[in-house]
Each structure stands twice: as C-alpha cells, then as structure tokens.
Amino acid sequence: MDPIAIEFDDVVAGYGDFMILNNLSFKAKRGKITLLLGPNGAGKSTVLKTLFGMLKVRNGSIKLDGQDITGASAKSLLVEHGVAFVPQGRNLFGQLSVMENLELGGITLGMKTCRERIPEVLDLFPRVKERLHSAAASLSGGEQKQLEVGRALLLRPKVILIDEPSIGLSPMVVADVFKLLRKLAEQGTTVLMVEQNVKSALKMADEAIALESGRLVLHKAADELLNDPNIERLFLGGAHAAPAPAAA
Numbered sequence: 406m407d408p409i410a411i412e413f414d415d416v417v418a419g420y421g422d423f424m425i426l427n428n429l430s431f432k433a434k435r436g437k438i439t440l441l442l443g444p445n446g447a448g449k450s451t452v453l454k455t456l457f458g459m460l461k462v463r464n465g466s467i468k469l470d471g472q473d474i475t476g477a478s479a480k481s482l483l484v485e486h487g488v489a490f491v492p493q494g495r496n497l498f499g500q501l502s503v504m505e506n507l508e509l510g511g512i513t514l515g516m517k518t519c520r521e522r523i524p525e526v527l528d529l530f531p532r533v534k535e536r537l538h539s540a541a542a543s544l545s546g547g548e549q550k551q552l553e554v555g556r557a558l559l560l561r562p563k564v565i566l567i568d569e570p571s572i573g574l575s576p577m578v579v580a581d582v583f584k585l586l587r588k589l590a591e592q593g594t595t596v597l598m599v600e601q602n603v604k605s606a607l608k609m610a611d612e613a614i615a616l617e618s619g620r621l622v623l624h625k626a627a628d629e630l631l632n633d634p635n636i637e638r639l640f641l642g643g644a645h646a647a648p649a650p651a652a653a
C-alpha cells in the first residue's frame with residue numbers, strides 16, 4: 406500500500422480574493438506525525454482548514470489515501486473519509502456536561518455505538534473521566550483540550566488534523582497530549598499538526614514541513630531538523646527578527 410495518506414498538489418486557497426496557499430504541494434505519510442511549521446501568518450492553519458473542506462480549493466488538488474477529495478465538505482470528510490479536525494482554542498459546549506459533549510461529538514455514529522465507544526475514550530483521559538457530569542467549561546484548559554481530542558477519537562479517525570494543541574497548557578499536560586498523539590500514530594492514525602512549541606513537537610513528530618507565504622520551503626525528518634544548527638534562526642524567531650545593527 407502506498408505510504409502516502411495526504412497529498413496536496415499545487416493547491417491554491419485563501420479568504421475572499423486573498424490567496425494564502427500559493428501552489429502548495431506536499432505529502433504526509435500514513436501513521437506518521439507531520440508537523441507544520443513556519444512564521445505567523447505563513448498559512449499553517451489554512452492548510453488544515455483547506456484539507457477539512459472549510460475553504461474552497463481554487464486550484465490544484467488534495468488526495469487522501471490516493472482518492473481525490475478536493476471540494477469535499479467537512480461533513481463528508483468526517484463521516485465518510487475519517488478525518489477529524491481539532492481546531493485552535495476552545496471548541497466545546499461549555500454549559501453542557503463532559504458526557505453531553507462526547508455524545509454530541511459521536512452523534513453521527515448513532516447513540517448505541519457512541520455510548521459503547523465513550524468508555525474506551527475516557528480510559529485515555531482519567532482526569533476527564535472523573536468529571537463526566539461536570540459542565541465542560543469547569544474543566545481546566547488541559548482537561549478541555551483532552552476532551553476535544555477524545556471527542557474526535559470517538560469517530561476512530563484515520564487522520565487527525567490538530568491546530569496548536571499546546572496553547573494554554575502546562576508542559577506536563579502538553580507532554581501527555583503529545584504522548585497520546587504518538588500512541589495514535591503508532592496504531593496507524595495519520596497526524597497533521599500545527600504547533601508553535603517547535604522543539605518539543607519535533608521530538609515527538611516524524612516529519613516536519615515548513616511554509617513561508619503559503620509555499621513549501623522545507624520538508625525533512627523531524628529528528629534531522631531538531632539537530633540542525635539553523636533551527637533557532639529558522640523557526641525560533643531568528644529568521645524574522647530585525648537584523649542586528651551594523652557594528653560602528
């Protein structure tokens with residue numbers, strides 16, 4: 406079987422008349438964690454939104470497991486193609502309980518299957534499990550992010566698109582979320598992730614893709630990039646910082 410799960414070929418997409426992805430081409434392997442890097446505004450989140458059918462593809466194509474999914478709706482991607490999207494920020498129904506949020510996440514499965522799967526998801530997140538009947542908004546930031554990931558996992562997705570899961574989380578919770586993504590990848594799930602926490606993310610990812618102005622500028626093995634002496638300059642603020650003043 407071809408190891409490529411996701412393929413962008415010459416993709417152009419954006420908002421209104423303003424194109425953000427400019428003939429972007431890349432491939433992400435099945436069962437691997439691919440990290441999307443690049444400066445603010447490079448188009449990383451836009452890649453996830455375009456793949457998930459939230460933005461119109463103006464040119465080029467997107468394939469999933471070799472099948473053309475260009476123009477497919479978010480609903481069809483979720484239900485028919487097994488793609489789950491965990492966007493940036495908080496995306497729960499805060500006033501509803503943890504259980505109700507899970508039930509809503511699994512609504513397309515039918516209540517019976519959904520209820521059968523909820524315990525297996527909760528086993529991954531013991532802290533969330535203890536708060537099953539509390540309002541989602543009363544959970545800590547980390548627990549809420551775990552619940553969002555859990556809600557996505559109910560559908561047993563083939564592909565998870567995850568946008569900056571570490572925002573607002575303590576290093577320990579970030580480590581837990583990363584460990585979980587690693588475990589999912591080892592079980593065959595393809596993970597495409599945007600993450601600003603570059604060094605920790607590279608330690609757990611398999612491959613790294615970097616964008617600049619919606620174009621691919623680098624595609625490397627994550628460990629190779631982690632050991633690249635230019636990483637500080639490229640991805641940790643140096644490349645876009647103002648140049649040092651010339652010596653007098």
Ligand SMILES: Nc1ncnc2c1ncn2[C@@H]1O[C@H](COP(=O)(O)OP(=O)(O)OP(=O)(O)O)[C@@H](O)[C@H]1O
Binds near residue numbers: 443445447452
């Ligand atoms: N809904 C929108 N309408 C118009 N422009 C948008 C919208 N969302 C994002 N943009 C613009 O598209 C560009 C790329 O945004 P995107 O969120 O993909 O970047 P990013 O690489 O994920 O950045 P960051 O690291 O800051 O999250 C930015 O210039 C942004 O202002």
